Structures are given as structure tokens and as C-alpha cells.
Amino acid sequence: MKILYAIQGTGNGHLSRAREIIPLLKQKGELDLLISGTQADVDLPYPVKYRFKGLCFVFGKKGGIDVMATYRKGNLKRLYEEIKSLPVENYDLVISDFEPVSAWACKRKHKHCVGLSHQGAVVHKNAPKPDKKDLIGKAILLHYAPVSKVYGFHFAEYGENIFTPVIRSEIRKQTVESKPHYTVYLPAYSDKRIIRILSGIKDIEWQVFSKHSKKTYREENIFIRPIENEAFIKSMLSCTGILCGAGFETPAEALYLKKKLLVIPMKGQYEQQCNAAALATLNVPVLKSLKAKHLDKIKSWTREKQSVPVFFPDITEEILNRVIRENITPAISPVQILGTAVHSLKVLKEKSLEQILKQSGD
Secondary structure, three states: OEEEEEEEOOOOHHHHHHHHHHHHHHHHOEEEEEEEOOOOOOOOOOOOOEEEOOOOOOEOOEOEEOHHHHHHHOOHHHHHHHHHHOOHHHOOEEEEEOOHHHHHHHHHOOOOOEEEEOHHHHOOOOOOOOOOOOHHHHHHHHHOOOOOEEEEEOOOOOOOOEEOOOOOHHHHOOOOOOOOOEEEEOOOEOHHHHHHHHOOOOOOOEEEEEOOOOOOEEEOOEEEEEOOHHHHHHHHHHOOEEEEEOOOHHHHHHHHOOOEEEEEOOEOOHHHHHHHHHHHHOOOOEOOOOOHHHHHHHHHHHHOOOOOOOOOOOOHHHHHHHHHHHHOOOOOOHHHHHHHHHHHHHHHHHHHHHHHHHHHHO
């Protein structure tokens, strides 16, 4: 069985989840990998057959998407050429983690495509949504990477084919500690903004993982460093709390580790607004933005205890087995083919004999 696993490369959550899924898929068949997008900071320690620019969003520094940078990097003609060039017909199973090139290539060639992503769960009718409607944001989630069948991950099992998060083995197998520092990951904000706000809480060490800095430095009680997978995991495992965007993987891992959690959803990003709505139902505090007027709320969060009971079992292989079972037509063996042929000949002979006898009787 030939499998194509296509991964969205914008943000780190998709690739973090892929690091757990890839070894299991390699056991199921001959696996090729595809990545599109350019905004991830997590390495993938496996050979990638297809690398595309795709259609990605660029993080800004004021809490949202950088629209102009996204527009400049976008190239619909190039995207169309990438879609045309991808030979999805050569695969028995195509799995897309919100990856547009593979999804649209399958749609173009009328090929079955399986969606295995967080975004697939976000749009489920039972999943929590923000009070403010965003028709454009919802349309993007529905049509950015169209698939034939959806399997999704979310903070809770909101419906059929919706599963709890894939937690990295790097997280599951480690010893959890509780040291005084707080881990910060807010890729949509500049280092300058983060330092200006968090410096107002001087009795806490803030370990900030920056998407905008290539060097490590410290300003008083704020420690800035580039994003690096092992360092980030080490900081999360030993922190008191985690302040991050309302993505999916980092909040899910924070909940699994039983860490205090405070989230700030990106502006104009419907998926994160939906995530924030879901986290709010779990009593996780949510801020609208990182501004000085919210400093007291951040201070209160650091002073309070927080307990959010969740159960995120390790069922990734069970999910993949189900995906394969429900989306692959079993191959017919040569013995089955021969048996079918013999049966057909037998039926044909019997019908011919019946017709001859009938004609003789006439």
C-alpha cells in the first residue's frame, strides 16, 4: 500500500503531530511525505519527497496575521502548478493535515482524500464557536484544503471521528517538574511588545520563545531565545505555567502536563478564536490581546491556582488503523479472482444449457 501524508508547514503544531504519526504510518505501507508552507520552526527528522510553497499565512508582530506579507508570499499561479504536478493517482491513500496542494490535487483528479487535522474538528457542528461569527474565517477552514472524509483532533470528543489530541512521546515519557519560571510562546507578537508588557511583573522569570529573534538575550527577568524543540519542551516540562496563543498543540500539551494555562488568540484567526471558545468551556482563562490594560489579569493568573482535568489517552495507532480500514478497499487476491472467474463460467454454462433445453422443448 502506497501512502502520501501531506502536512501543513505553517505553524509548529502540524509538524509536531506528524513526528508521532509518521513512524506509525511507515509500519502500514510505503510512505511518502509532503510539506507545504514556510512558517514552521520544528524539524522533521524524516526524508520529505515533496516540498511546496503552498498557500501559507505569515505571522505578524501585533497579534495577528501579517496580511501584506501573506499577500506577497502568495502566488496562485505557482500554487496551481504545484497542484498539477502532484501525482496523487499513484497512491492508495492520501492523508492531508490541512495541506492544500494534496487536497486540491485530489479534488482536481477526483481522488479520495482523507483529512486528518485539528481544523477538521474545529468546524464540526458540535465544537465550540466564538460568539462573534466570522463567515470568511469559517469558509477558509472549510475550503482551504477540501477533503473527502474528515477525522479531527480537538480538546474533547465533540462528535464522531473527533478524537483527543496527539501528545508527543517527548512529552508523555518525561518527568514533570514545577519550577518558578513561566513559558511564553506568542509568535504573533514582537519581542518588544512581549518585553514591554511582561516586564510589569518583575517577580517572575519569563522564558520567552521567540519567532522573531535568532539570538538569545535577557532583559531583566525576561529571557528571550529562538524557538528550538528540545529547549521548548524542557521549559514546558519544568514551568509553573504557560502563556501562549490559542493554537492547538501547545495548549493541549499544557493541559496534559497539568500546567496553568493562559491563552491569547490571534486577531483575525478564526481557528484560534474557536480554540479559545473551547478552552473557555474548560475554565482556561482567555485574553483578547497582549496589552497593558490586561496586565492585572495576567498578574491574577500568576497568583491563582488552576486545575483543568483532562484525559488524553495514547490512541494514535488506533486512529490510523481506523482511517486505513475505512478508506482503503481491500485488495482482491489472485485466488479470489480465479474463484470468481470459475463461478462466472459455471453460471454461464448453466444458463446456456438451460436455454438449449428450453429451445428444444419449444
